[in-house]
Amino acid sequence: MANPELAIAKASFSALLFRKEPVSLTRPEIEAFHTLLHDAIHQCSPANVQV
Numbered sequence: 435m436a437n438p439e440l441a442i443a444k445a446s447f448s449a450l451l452f453r454k455e456p457v458s459l460t461r462p463e464i465e466a467f468h469t470l471l472h473d474a475i476h477q478c479s480p481a482n483v484q485v
Contacts, residue, residue, distance in 0.1 A: 444468055444471075451463075451467075452464075
């Protein structure tokens with residue numbers, strides 16, 4: 435996934451996670467997830483990581 439596509443996907447995903455339903459997450463929790471996702475993309479083939 436190209437960087438602009440990944441940035442858009444991350445922003446969209448974050449917006450969903452900030453919603454109050456079913457359970458909203460805090461910004462640090464979302465940033466921790468993004469860090470793990472980033473690490474997975476760099477460790478694995480990007481084609482094998484589905485966002």
